[in-house]
Amino acid sequence: MQLITYPELDSTNAEAKRLIMQGAIAPGCTTLILAETQTAGRGTQGRVWHSPQGGLYMTLVHVSGEALPWLEALHPPASVAMTLAAGIACQQVVSEWLRDRNDPRTIVLKPINDLMLIDDVGVAAKTGGILVETQLSPAGKLGAVMTGVGLNLGVLSAEMRADITQPAAGLGFDEAQDATQSAAFKAQCARQLAGRIEAWYAGLA
16 A cells, blocks of 8 residues: 655645546555645535644545456445445544543444544544545546545644534544654554555445
C-alpha cells in the first residue's frame, strides 16, 4: 500500500480524484492519502467536515485492476454498501483502540456513516465520519473507489467546539510530543483502518 502524506489539502478525496485523473495511481494499486489538515473537508450531502490539526484525515484509494479482484467483482451502485462496510470496519478498529487503553468509552456506528463516541455516562457525540465516492470505468463498471475517513483523533479545542453545531468529541489519542512522532502515530492508525476497510470490502464481492 502506497502512503502519500501532505501537511495540508483542500480534501483528501479531492486529491485522490486529481491523482487518478493524472494517472498517478496505477490500475490495481491501493493508495492511502493522509493530510494533517483539510481546508475544505466534506461529509455526505456536501456538509462541512472541520479538519484542524490533531485529527486523522485520510482517503483510501482503490483503482480497478487484476490485483484487486474484489473490486472487479462489485457492481455499481455499491457506494451505500461500501460506506456501511467502511463504517463497521472503523467502528471495530476504534473499539479495539479503546479496549487496549482500558478506556471505558464506547464507539458505535450511527448508520450509515457517523462514528459516535459514548462516554461513561451514556452521552453520545460525533467523533468521525465516512465518505465513499466512486468513479465508473468507460465500460460502466466500478473504476475507482475513494473512501474518505475523518476522525477526531486528538482533543477538540474550545474554538473547534464553538464552530460545530452538533455535539462532537475527540478521542484524545494523539499523545506524541512532537510533529514527527505525531505523523508516525497517525500513519500507523490510518494503516490499521485501511487494512480493516479492505478486508470488509473484499467480503462484499
